[in-house]
Amino acid sequence: MKCALNSAFFRFFRTKAFLLVLIISLIIGAGIIFDTCTYVISTSVFGRPRAIANDFLAYCIAKLAVVIPVAGAVFCTAFTGSDISYRSINNKISTGINKVHIYLADYIVTVIALVMSSVINLLMFYAFAKFVPQRSYIKINSMITGLVLKSFIICLAYVSLYLLFQYFISRKMLAIIMSLMLIPAVYMGTFLFEGILEEPYRKSVKNEQTEQVEWELNSKYVGGTTREVIDYVYKSSIFYVMDSEDFTCDNSYAVAGSVIALSSALGLVAVNKKEYT
Amino acid sequence: MENVVSINGISKKYGKALVLDNVSLEIPKGSIFGLVGRNGAGKTTLMRIITGLSEPTSGSYSISGVSSSNKNILSVRRRMGSIIESPAVFRNLSAYDNLKLQYINLGMTSFDSIPELLELVELKDTGRKTAGKFSLGMRQRLGIAVALCGNPDILILDEPINGLDPQGIIQMREILLKVNREKHTTILISSHILEELSKLATHYAFIEGGKILQTLSSEELMSKVRKSSRIKVSGTESLCPVFDREKIDYKLEGEDTIDIFTDIAASKIVSLANEAGVEVISINENNESLEGYFMNLVARKEGLA
Numbered sequence: 001m002k003c004a005l006n007s008a009f010f011r012f013f014r015t016k017a018f019l020l021v022l023i024i025s026l027i028i029g030a031g032i033i034f035d036t037c038t039y040v041i042s043t044s045v046f047g048r049p050r051a052i053a054n055d056f057l058a059y060c061i062a063k064l065a066v067v068i069p070v071a072g073a074v075f076c077t078a079f080t081g082s083d084i085s086y087r088s089i090n091n092k093i094s095t096g097i098n099k100v101h102i103y104l105a106d107y108i109v110t111v112i113a114l115v116m117s118s119v120i121n122l123l124m125f126y127a128f129a130k131f132v133p134q135r136s137y138i139k140i141n142s143m144i145t146g147l148v149l150k151s152f153i154i155c156l157a158y159v160s161l162y163l164l165f166q167y168f169i170s171r172k173m174l175a176i177i178m179s180l181m182l183i184p185a186v187y188m189g190t191f192l193f194e195g196i197l198e199e200p201y202r203k204s205v206k207n208e209q210t211e212q213v214e215w216e217l218n219s220k221y222v223g224g225t226t227r228e229v230i231d232y233v234y235k236s237s238i239f240y241v242m243d244s245e246d247f248t249c250d251n252s253y254a255v256a257g258s259v260i261a262l263s264s265a266l267g268l269v270a271v272n273k274k275e276y277t
Numbered sequence: 278m279e280n281v282v283s284i285n286g287i288s289k290k291y292g293k294a295l296v297l298d299n300v301s302l303e304i305p306k307g308s309i310f311g312l313v314g315r316n317g318a319g320k321t322t323l324m325r326i327i328t329g330l331s332e333p334t335s336g337s338y339s340i341s342g343v344s345s346s347n348k349n350i351l352s353v354r355r356r357m358g359s360i361i362e363s364p365a366v367f368r369n370l371s372a373y374d375n376l377k378l379q380y381i382n383l384g385m386t387s388f389d390s391i392p393e394l395l396e397l398v399e400l401k402d403t404g405r406k407t408a409g410k411f412s413l414g415m416r417q418r419l420g421i422a423v424a425l426c427g428n429p430d431i432l433i434l435d436e437p438i439n440g441l442d443p444q445g446i447i448q449m450r451e452i453l454l455k456v457n458r459e460k461h462t463t464i465l466i467s468s469h470i471l472e473e474l475s476k477l478a479t480h481y482a483f484i485e486g487g488k489i490l491q492t493l494s495s496e497e498l499m500s501k502v503r504k505s506s507r508i509k510v511s512g513t514e515s516l517c518p519v520f521d522r523e524k525i526d527y528k529l530e531g532e533d534t535i536d537i538f539t540d541i542a543a544s545k546i547v548s549l550a551n552e553a554g555v556e557v558i559s560i561n562e563n564n565e566s567l568e569g570y571f572m573n574l575v576a577r578k579e580g581l582a
Contacts, residue, residue, distance in 0.1 A: 003381065003382060006381045010374075010377070014374050015369040015370060082368075082369065083367075086366065086367055087363075087365035088365045088366065090330055093329055094330060094359050094433075095354055095355055095379070097351075098351065275330060
């Protein structure tokens with residue numbers, strides 16, 4: 001394991017992967033601050049622009065959980081995808097490094113890259129919120145720390161899936177396309193679930209004068225345990241968290257944890273069975 | 278002679294296609310073992326199995342006496358360098374960093390021998406230039422250097438001279454002969470350029486359709502492919518002293534057959550036979566090359582099939 005880790009860290013620092021992480025982090029951070037600032041300041045409270053407060057941080061962190069996986073997909077392709085496509089992974093296998101160790105080393109380095117990127121972003125958000133002239137109330141409370149943890153575990157789930165794609169598909173371009181499609185897929189899925197979770201009947205006013213109403217059947221409606229499961233998964237989505245402003249919802253931990261466990265198990269099976277040509 | 282690699286009845290299937298069919302092979306320590314076969318014959322698959330990149334469907338192998346089913350096979354592989362199909366180098370890294378990476382892969386902490394390796398493959402002056410900007414020949418040489426990291430006991434080289442210019446081929450040959458001679462590295466090498474292979478190999482295995490057709494030493498092969506004249510005579514007893522006197526290189530192949538390896542005119546053979554009082558029944562010239570020998574082997578196999 002030591003050889004695999006040393007090898008992965010050497011590549012991380014010697015190739016452009018490290019630089020790529022730093023640049024992407026700065027761009028993402030600046031973009032999120034600008035976007036959130038525009039939203040927060042443009043919304044007024046009692047006729048005056050809102051001040052930068054904890055909700056600014058919460059929005060920034062939630063957006064980070066949406067955007068940072070994109071950086072993860074790019075990094076994973078540059079780091080693991082290149083190793084597979086250049087076939088330099090074969091040098092490791094033929095020198096007797098266990099394939100599982102190679103997978104785990106890549107996993108650790110990718111997570112470290114994302115943590116580094118996230119920390120840079122969080123520091124940027126905090127520094128901005130703390131030192132802009134319009135600040136009112138910034139305090140790291142349990143909601144903020146909870147949201148940071150939630151974002152972290154969501155990113156970890158994405159990383160597990162990206163790594164699985166790279167090792168399973170072993171074609172760099174196809175793997176990055178699939179990786180980048182994951183976030184829009186989660187977004188679409190969230191709103192698909194929303195339709196399913198609507199009530200079984202929708203009330204619509206047929207005639208306003210007579211106040212005649214009609215109950216329309218929700219064809220997507222499901223009930224029972226399926227509904228409970230969908231409801232649980234729906235509330236774990238970062239898009240739900242942002243939309244509902246329910247920053248304290250904890251469903252993400254279980255769902256992201258399951259994704260991490262399942263994709264890591266599949267990844268380890270894939271790397272053991274697959275023959276890299 | 279001690280065998281460094283022993284392959285026992287290995288078969289490999291991809292789906293329904295049988296790529297290797299019960300292959301058994303012994304590679305002697307210190308030898309340069311040439312694996313000769315057409316495209317798709319199974320050479321690369323066999324090498325991939327030995328290097329651990331692929332698992333056999335059935336059969337087993339051992340490296341330096343350690344069986345493939347033994348856990349220690351992973352540590353034995355640290356004493357092995359390889360190039361399979363094309364050099365697996367990291368294109369974002371310089372030649373020096375590629376070698377350093379391989380040393381790290383091997384668990385080594387001293388990188389003192391990197392300049393020596395770079396000098397051996399003539400890549401010492403490449404500086405920070407990344408391998409992605411190298412020519413095919415330079416990448417191939419870098420691949421050899423990567424394979425040589427940590428002074429391996431065994432080198433597995435699949436088509437290492439592919440894409441090299443004539444000068445590069447000569448350089449590669451010199452490097453391989455040097456490591457074999459000076460470090461006693463056992464080399465398993467495959468190549469399409471049989472003439473080049475014949476300048477290196479001490480042993481050969483001919484493979485076709487996933488089966489080993491024949492294994493033999495270079496001496497055995499040379500005796501079969503070197504230029505010779507086979508004469509059939511009425512008797513050999515009285516002719517041999519005459520050939521000895523004339524210092525003719527020959528070999529008795531039966532009571533009435535002699536192979537002559539000295540370049541000698543047919544008329545001279547007839548006159549010497551007359552002098553010995555024997556009748557010459559026939560003279561056939563044999564001028565087979567390694568390529569011709571291989572093609573004949575394959576043709577014989579296909580004829581049997």
